[in-house]
Amino acid sequence: MKKVGKRFDKNNIDLISSFLNLKDSCYTFEKHFLGKDFHQTNLNKLSFISYSSFYSSFKDVCDLPLFFLLNEEVSNEHERDFVPEILLEAINSEKFKSMYDKESGSKSHGGNIHIEEIRYLLSQNYNQIVGSMMLDFSVSSFSVFEYWIDYFYNKLCQNHKHEILQKRRNEKRIIIEKNKDNIDVCLDKISKIPGDFISFPDKLSGVLSFVKKENYKRDLKHDRKIIDFLSKKRNAVHNLGIHRGADYELQHKGVDFVLKQDEPIKCDSWVDCLAITGELIKIYTAIIASIDLEERQVESFVEPRIDNLAIEILSKSINECFIFCDDNEESVSIFKGMLVNKFGFDEESSIKFIDNIKNNKENLDFSNISGIIALSAMRL
Structure with a gap:
């Protein structure tokens, strides 16, 4: 070694x-x-x-x-x-x-x-274990990209989805009209048209339809090749790491990345493999950055993870401490202890959180405490 x-x-x-x-x-x-x-x-x-x-x-x-x-x-x-x-x-x-x-x-x-x-x-067998780990990472990293493209699509691309589904219905209608006297032919052709499922390539196309090409700071055509390559590599997991499709080659920054039909996924350099996978980070950022600000809604690429029960407990405690008890020293000390012992705050962050609450004290009421908690949690 x-x-x-x-x-x-x-x-x-x-x-x-x-x-x-x-x-x-x-x-x-x-x-x-x-x-x-x-x-x-x-x-x-x-x-x-x-x-x-x-x-x-x-x-x-x-x-x-x-x-x-x-x-x-x-x-x-x-x-x-x-x-x-x-x-x-x-x-x-x-x-x-x-x-x-x-x-x-x-x-x-x-x-x-x-x-x-x-x-x-x-x-x-260590090198083989590292290879398995890297294949697993190929799966999980591309799944992240796929999930967040899907998330964006479901938030903003409903018109695109409607257009695809309507196009499929029209195709089926034409088939029925042309083959109404031959039910077997009709059913055979209709069965080849997808139902309501929207594939990832279609969802990616829907998201990219929002991209202002003059704002996209990368080579979009090449980026789609990177996505396609990493997608095919990810799919090898269904075949014990063996690529079942046709040979596929991608050249990126002077490095050749190759998938050989019916052969295990290989890579000359694990560092190079991570580098090409890391392009997904830059591609995703370039996509979001190239979308007009009025279309770039925060909720289309950020998902809050809120424990509503914990927020409710905090809200009641804040009301008791800062409204009913007028933030006296004893009540503040009890509240601070709860933050540390039950909500995972350390000593320093609990003090900052309490100071943030105090600074917003004039705005405290039952209708907006959750928002103030979120704002106070941001600024520790």
Whole structure:
């Protein structure tokens, strides 16, 4: 293994750096494109309010591979001292049940085979495990892109959906009129027309119809090729990582990315794979940025995640503390303790939250406390 600073595996460190680069891009766009209030609220990591977006979702799917790679380096640094002990404890626990087939009379190999298999896995099969992890990331990262394109489409593209469905109905009507004397031909042709399902390529086209091409700062034609490539790569998960479609090749920034028919997904460089996947972040941002401001509605690309019960409890507590008790020292102390013990605030953030509430005290009433809570949570 190549070590960095005589300690860590260089390939793993490069992968960790690449995943951190992806997260850093998301943090940057979340703050400077969506807005610092959304960004700050998410950084506060409060249990009752957060804002989900393409960027927060993409950050989340980077966490599992980062968790794996970081733990791999920690474990490897200690030469996996505790692996045998962990396996033996698991095998000797009451939850481990040795297989026994009554009909054939065959017994399992017991714990020994697992110890040997894990030893081989850790010493000889690591690259294959990383490959599986990267395929999983291809699936989850593209799913993030697909979800948020779908989210935008459902918010703003209802006319596009209506046009597609109406076109299909018209096609069916024409088929019926031309083949009314031959029911079998009629049914065969109609069956080939999709029903009410709108495919992802159609939804992407609907979203892109909002794009002002003069505002799009990238090569849209090339970006669609990137999306198509990553979509085909993601779909290989349905075939154990084997690409079943025709050969597909994409060249991006001097690197060739190739999918070979009936062959497993391969990549010469995992770092390059992450780089092409990271283009989804830039593509999504370019799409949203190129849409006219009057069409760029926040609710079409930001989804609040609110714990309504927690907000209701907070609202009542705020009323008791700051209205009925006129924010006396004792009531404020009780309220602060509740923030720390039940709502995940730390000492500093609880003080800032209380100060924010006090600054809005003149606006407090039962009709707008939820909004003030959200605003106060943004500015910790």
